[in-house]
């Protein structure tokens with residue numbers, strides 16, 4: 001392979017060397033590796049074993065009983081293939097000194113060539129009986145030695161790594177292991193980019209040792225410290241990117257220094273006070289300590305010379321909206337504007353209602369008007385807005401007559417211009433990427449005519465339900481974090497019951513009738529339909545009919561779904577709020593933001609179909625007053641995951657705890673979203689298992705960048721980070 005530097009090879013060099021240099025790789029097989037996503041030596045070395053088999057623990061074939069799961073070490077005697085009912089079937093008879101057993105493979109015709117007579121196999125599987133014959137169907141097979149043109153090739157390992165073999169590409173674990181072995185021995189020593197001091201403090205193995213130990217462990221415990229080291233490398237690269245991104249955004253623009261010095265966050269402020277003071281004074285409640293602290297942090301950011309980049313987390317019902325509105329008003333009181341971007345039209349509608357209600361009586365100075373003031377103006381901009389309305393709004397945004405605009409992606413279109421955008425609130429729900437956040441911020445960028453410096457609006461990102469701390473450090477690691485860790489006082493807890501059968505279900509409907517009789521309101525959430533809004537709407541219509549004639553006969557039952565015209569939706573919501581509609585049968589359009597304090601019961605049908613975060617968010621629609629509330633989850637669980645989800649919801653109403661359960665169940669893929677997993681370079685790291693390493697990597701990344709913002713003194717780290725980035729982003733992050 002091409003030469004190495006004095007201290008060894010760098011990852012970037014290994015990424016340049018194609019697998020075709022390997023002697024063991026026949027040209028035909030390069031295609032299989034490519035299909036498997038392995039092109040370079042680096043790809044190969046970072047294809048890690050999924051597990052290990054301890055050869056010393058192999059059992060005797062004769063000792064196995066039907067139902068046993070075991071590892072046996074055996075030799076191939078005969079291979080037979082046929083096609084019963086058109087399906088390929090390969091039967092491999094293997095034996096050890098004690099007896100024989102058949103291995104059966106369906107739809108894997110390549111097994112016939114792979115498992116030739118005389119080959120020695122390590123087989124891991126479950127013994128079953130079929131027509132009186134002892135067999136294992138689709139066992140994990142590791143070719144330990146194979147007879148090939150007379151010569152025996154043998155890897156007599158104690159511990160055998162099992163690679164993620166690919167049936168599709170016809171790649172076996174053994175084959176991958178062979179290539180990895182050669183790649184490892186020919187790569188020689190690798191450069192270790194982690195400064196020795198950190199390696200010592202974190203007790204990290206060297207990189208070369210770690211790669212060897214993970215691919216060719218001598219004992220079953222060798223891979224663990226190796227894994228830690230390699231996990232740390234992955235996480236460190238990611239955290240360096242996040243910390244560098246943070247610095248680069250700060251460096252690329254200054255920000256409006258909002259005037260928040262005169263803000264008085266106490267109730268009772270009079271006419272002469274600032275907008276924010278009047279807002280707080282006008283609230284029908286006192287801010288919680290957590291809301292107060294969150295606002296104080298936000299105001300400090302907003303007054304500072306760097307653009308704010310803050311994540312606002314809090315449980316459902318903790319009052320994040322009030323905090324977000326406070327931030328927006330802090331911008332407006334200095335003569336700037338604010339915007340709130342939501343992921344869906346329904347959410348944008350809801351936010352407009354909520355925000356308008358909160359700022360109803362507020363005014364801003366306007367010398368052009370009689371009395372020198374005008375009402376604060378809040379607009380809604382989505383794709384549903386008519387062309388005429390849109391033109392009018394765009395004019396008002398450009399002139400500064402509109403103070404706050406709430407909307408969807410429609411806000412990102414080119415013709416939207418602001419007179420002076422001071423703060424951007426993004427209601428995330430994991431749906432916007434870093435790029436979109438950047439896009440919205442760019443809308444508000446002003447270039448100062450005199451100095452030529454750019455000025456960015458402040459950014460506040462909100463999540464609807466909490467996300468675990470480690471996941472936040474990875475997904476939102478370029479943001480500062482504020483947690484609103486307290487619910488408003490006087491909330492009666494929501495009692496959650498998982499109604500698994502008809503009896504419990506009857507109790508749920510009984511509770512609905514009782515609450516409605518007491519003058520309260522109820523939600524019924526229709527089963528989740530994946531296909532489309534249209535199908536969901538149809539099922540809601542049917543459910544509405546069924547319940548009105550059955551379990552809820554005699555009650556005023558309303559219907560709400562995403563396909564209804566806005567005006568109709570508005571009307572049914574108003575009637576529900578006023579109590580003319582007592583039970584609202586709805587799709588998940590009500591998921592977020594709906595706020596009717598008199599609602600004290602929620603029934604979720606087919607609850608098993610919903611995710612934890614969604615159920616928690618839905619449940620947040622009740623329990624919004626001091627009256628006790630109930631949430632009934634209907635239906636049996638169809639999986640172990642469902643069982644865990646529904647029991648967790650029954651057990652706790654703590655969104656942070658539920659977020660951990662969710663991460664545990666679903667893994668990082670879903671938390672990070674597609675946008676992150678692909679490009680994150682996380683192959684070994686698991687957010688659940690590697691919590692501590694995430695935090696350590698964060699600390700190290702911060703310390704390194706703090707002392708060396710351009711990574712000039714860490715050229716190997718800089719190079720490894722660049723490997724994960726497209727050239728444009730790399731240029732942005734490393735621009736001096």
Ligand code: ADP
Pocket residue numbers: 285286287288291314315316317318319320321322488489593595620624
């Ligand atoms: P979140 O968005 O965090 O789930 P909201 O902002 O929708 O929560 O607030 C939930 C409800 O609590 C709303 O009805 C809101 O008016 C009310 N609320 C917010 N802050 C307080 C407070 N400090 N005291 C009492 N009620 C509050």
Ligand code: MG
Pocket residue numbers: 320321592593
């Ligand atoms: Mg909310």
